[in-house]
Every structure is written in structure tokens, then in C-alpha cells.
Amino acid sequence: MxxxxxxxxxxxxxxxxxxxxxxxxxxxxxxxxxxxxxxxxxxxxxxxxxxxxxxxxxxxxxxVIAEVDISAFGDNDWGKALRSWAQSYHAVLSAHPNIVPVLARGPGRNPAALGMADAVYGALIRAGWSPSRATHIGALLRYLVTGSALGSFALGFPEDPELYAHYPHLHHAHHLAEHRQRVDEGAFVLGLETLVSGLESQLQSEAER
CATH class of the missing domain: 1.10.10.60 (Homeodomain-like)
Structure with missing residues (x-):
């Protein structure tokens, strides 16, 4: 046989x-x-x-990190590239939320994670940021993306109207869970746009001095 x-x-x-x-x-x-x-x-x-x-x-x-699209960093528009990358990063982590605690430890020796960090840092340096500030920006964006994927703000409020009787500004909090995607995605988009727009204005102001 x-x-x-x-x-x-x-x-x-x-x-x-x-x-x-x-x-x-x-x-x-x-x-x-x-x-x-x-x-x-x-x-x-x-x-x-x-x-x-x-x-x-x-x-x-x-x-999981290898699924993130970093191709936009070939573009000279660093702000546009950051937005595109962060949105892809957020989408990938949102699809695989259980692995986020491992990712939050940093790239370690992992090639895809190191390649992504190199792409982000390189784009910021080419844009004119100092090495230290580029490091801060990369870290800040990672905090935003991983933090948004670690949990849901909307689901943090139980669907119990009586719970909020003594909290005058939270009368509608029990409805948040019904709109989880709109609340959580909206918060991420607002945070990303506020952050990148602020960075663009800061770099322009520094260049004009």
C-alpha cells in the first residue's frame, strides 16, 4: 500500500x-x-x-500590516499621502481588530511594519520636517489609528435611558450604539483631517519665516 x-x-x-x-x-x-x-x-x-x-x-x-496601502508615499503631496495611508491603515485594522494589541507594541523586527514606518518617516523628511518632528508625527498618527481600532466610543454607552437621568448632557447617549459606524468612523475622519490640516499649516508657516 x-x-x-x-x-x-x-x-x-x-x-x-x-x-x-x-x-x-x-x-x-x-x-x-x-x-x-x-x-x-x-x-x-x-x-x-x-x-x-x-x-x-x-x-x-x-x-495584516502588509495589507496596508503605502503606495501614496510615492506622491510629492505628503499631506495627501498621509491621509490615504492612514485611511487604509484604519480600514485594515478595523477588519482585524483582535490583532491590534500585538500591533500596538510597535514594528519590532517585522519587515512589513518596518517598511511602512520607513515609508511614512521618509515622506515626512522629504516634506521638510526635522527628524525629531517626523518621528513625533509618525507616532501620533499611529496612536490615532490603533486607538480608533482598539475600541468603540459609541459602544461605551449602555442602551439604558434611565442610566443618564442624572447627567443633563447625556440624555441621548443611549442612542449612540445604534449609530456606531457613523460615530466611530466620523470621529476618526475628523481627527485625521484636523491633525493633517494642522500639520500642513504648521509646515507652511515655518517655511514662510
Missing amino acids: ARPRQVLLTRERIVEAAAALVDAEGLDAVSVRRLATELGVAGPSLYNHFATKAEILDAVADA
Whole structure:
């Protein structure tokens, strides 16, 4: 009888399986044993590709970052490029919110994340920002994007009208959850536009001095 074919295990298959678990059930669902079961292999075989669970989650995070569109940074209009990148970044993280706590730790040694950081920093330097200010701007935009993906402002208010009886300015707060997307997306767009417009005005003022 012919031997049964062995399942071909690759880093890509492990990352895909881990990403699906993270999206569906959260970070705690990921374990070497669970991934081995999902992939139909023996647990120890995963260690031929990743030394730890943390390495697997880093690879998932980097695969998510690889979905972010950074192509706008080839444009000379740095403000337009920042807006385009931040909107893509926000959309990708909103589609994969469970991986955001891993992403919030920073790029580490992950190539896609380092490539994105390099693209943002390079665009800011070419625009005329000092290295220190470019670093501040990149960090500030990352705070805005990751923070907006970590939770929902609208869902923070329970749908209980009686709860707000003693809070005169919150009479309609119980309706916020009904308009979650409009509230949360609107807040992100307002924050991004306010931030980038302010930066554009600041750089122009500095150039005119």
C-alpha cells in the first residue's frame, strides 16, 4: 500500500490558520496545540517554523500590516499621502481588530511594519520636517489609528435611558450604539483631517519665516 501523503506545512499556512483563529476568537484562542489540530499536523512540527507562540502572533500582525496601502508615499503631496495611508491603515485594522494589541507594541523586527514606518518617516523628511518632528508625527498618527481600532466610543454607552437621568448632557447617549459606524468612523475622519490640516499649516508657516 502507498504511504499516506504528509500534509505540507509552511510558515504561510501556519500564519493563515493563526490569523483565522485570531479574527474569529481572539488572541487567547491561539496555541501550538490548537493550530496543529487546525492544520492536521503534530504539534512539534510547528517548531520547525516558529520557536514560540509570540513569533506566530508577530507574523500574523505583520501579514495584516502588509495589507496596508503605502503606495501614496510615492506622491510629492505628503499631506495627501498621509491621509490615504492612514485611511487604509484604519480600514485594515478595523477588519482585524483582535490583532491590534500585538500591533500596538510597535514594528519590532517585522519587515512589513518596518517598511511602512520607513515609508511614512521618509515622506515626512522629504516634506521638510526635522527628524525629531517626523518621528513625533509618525507616532501620533499611529496612536490615532490603533486607538480608533482598539475600541468603540459609541459602544461605551449602555442602551439604558434611565442610566443618564442624572447627567443633563447625556440624555441621548443611549442612542449612540445604534449609530456606531457613523460615530466611530466620523470621529476618526475628523481627527485625521484636523491633525493633517494642522500639520500642513504648521509646515507652511515655518517655511514662510
